[in-house]
Amino acid sequence: MKKGKRNKKSQIIFLASTGMANIGEWVYHIAINLMIFNQTGSALAVTGLYLLKPLATLLTNGWSGSIVDRVNKRKFMTSLLLFQAMILSILPLVTSLWWVYCLVLVVNMGHALYHPASIIYMTKLVPIHERKQFNSFRSLMDSGAFVIGPAIAGFLFIISTPVTAIYVNAIALMLAGFLILLLPNLESFKAKETTTFTFKQLREDWRIVYEFSKKFRSVVIIYFLFSAVIVMTAGVDSLEAAFSKDVLNLSNTEYGFLVSIAGGGILVGAVMNTFLVKRLSTSMLMGAGSLLLALGYVVFATSSGMTMAAVGCFILSFSLAFANTGFLTFYQEHIPVEVMGRIVSLFGVAEAIVIIIVTVACGAMAEFVSIRFSVTAGVLVMVVIAIVVFVHLLIPMKAWKTPRLKSAR
Secondary structure, eight states, X not given: OHHHHHHHXXXXXXXXXXXXXXXXXXXXXXXXXXXXXXXXXXXXXXXXXXXXXXXXXXXXXXXXXXXXXXXXXXXXXXXXXHHHHHHHHHGGGOOOHHHHHHHHHHHHHHHHHHHHHHHHHHHHHSOGGXXXXXXXXXXXXXXXXXXXXXXXXXXXXXXXOHHHHHHHHHHHHHHHHHHHHTXXXXXXXXXGGGSOOOHHHHHHHHHHHHHHHHHTHHHHHHHHHHHHHHHHHHHHHTTHHHIIIIISOOOHHXXXXXXXXXXXXHHHHHHHHHHHGGGSOHHHHHHHHHHHHHHHHHHHHTOOSHHHHHHHHHHHHHHHHHHHHHXXXXXXXXXXXXXXXXXXXXXXXXXXXXXXXXXXXXXXXXXXXXXHHHHHHHHHHHHHHHHHHHXXXXXXXXXXXXXXXXXXX
């Protein structure tokens, strides 16, 4: 009983740390955009920031999983959060745009390292029968950060400057790091086993990922099909502002209201998700969530005015909590935790490449054909993939058993 209470307390601390870091990230995201625009007056300079995240993934994920799987996750996460806080505290002092880009890239690389470590630690911390419910609460924290973060940023901009907001994020990351220190050590291996890392070991890790992909194709197919839906949302989202302003002819006030509707949809979906998650299977969360997400984008892409666009935004944002909870639970259940860092990180490289390609393709179609055509084409592709995901999840597969690999370490 006492052990169960301690575990619940640890879960709450982990959620608090995650929520604090996510709120800070939203504050930072808005602040750095404004800071760059104020310094340069260039929209292109701000656009460059959006390429740094997938670039950080490409530079990091090829090798990061090999390290993450072999280190003490609790200490590693704390170190990364404190390191990011230190870099952010230096950022406002830098005047050169290129140096700002370099520091932002380093922060994004730190986040790319932190993500798989946090997922692995969370998988070990939360018992199997509690994961779906816990993931729904995590989704609620993410949704709350989406609403609270920009609100805090807006308040800070009223009383101060974007620079203050960046310092606030640094403090939030430091506090999140100290909360991680309060969590238990869950590693089953000794520290001396994690000190050697060579290129030979890296190649061996790549081979393990290849073997996993070949042996458990059904798991990998579902993983990448769902990821493809999310990738298409990234491509369409890159044109959201242009579509709203140029195609729907929304004013700045109306566009702000549209964003608020999306925030409300995320929050409502996340709250309902926490109540319904126990009654819905992981497959239903992923499959139905993907279809509902695609439906929301269809309504948005085919809208001709504010009302239908708002309905579409609410539906698509509402469904995100269900889809993301299902996806997170899915790969926690079907990817061995001892090699999860290596597999998810290498899969992330492929996702980052496709995100860049899709975003550039959507932008090119919008430039040379039309914004409406580009958004509609992207949404149609998303719908087809979502249908495939839903149908594929209905097929019973023996591969659904959690795989175990021989060369786990």
